[in-house]
Amino acid sequence: MRTAIDTNIVSSLWGGEPSAAQIPRTLDEARAAGSLVISPVVYIELRAYPTATEMIVDRFLEAMRIEIDWLVESEIWLLAAERFEHYANRRRRQGAGEARRLTSDFVIAAHALLRADRFITLDQRRYRTDFPELIVVEP
Numbered sequence: 001m002r003t004a005i006d007t008n009i010v011s012s013l014w015g016g017e018p019s020a021a022q023i024p025r026t027l028d029e030a031r032a033a034g035s036l037v038i039s040p041v042v043y044i045e046l047r048a049y050p051t052a053t054e055m056i057v058d059r060f061l062e063a064m065r066i067e068i069d070w071l072v073e074s075e076i077w078l079l080a081a082e083r084f085e086h087y088a089n090r091r092r093r094q095g096a097g098e099a100r101r102l103t104s105d106f107v108i109a110a111h112a113l114l115r116a117d118r119f120i121t122l123d124q125r126r127y128r129t130d131f132p133e134l135i136v137v138e139p
Helices: 007-015 018-033 040-047 054-063 074-093 103-115 124-128
Strands: 002-005 035-038 066-068 118-120
Touching (some): 007 018, 007 040, 018 035, 018 118, 035 040, 040 103, 054 066, 103 118
Parallel strands (some): 002 035, 002 118, 035 066
């Protein structure tokens, strides 16, 4: 079983947030069931974390045995575009204005859906509407 990881999982750990308490056990359980992976978009976001450097990010991922799936093929981009389009149109129809979510969230979710068996995130609600078939795990 391959488990994709959202940026907020790692940033919560690094920031010592209250939500981080269960994360190590969740990651251990996922690792025991298979492999852990992040998309290149998650890697980019981790590099922007306030105290992160390339070396810190790379060492953390290596120590946690989290792979980076560098290949993001056209089917991932196309699925992300399709779901973002639906999201933006839904907001307009509901009178909620223009899209407020970042396109990166859609690429991360499309990657998780097409390249992993499940997705660990702290924000299930964000992904449930636009990726209902994505198996989302919350620590």
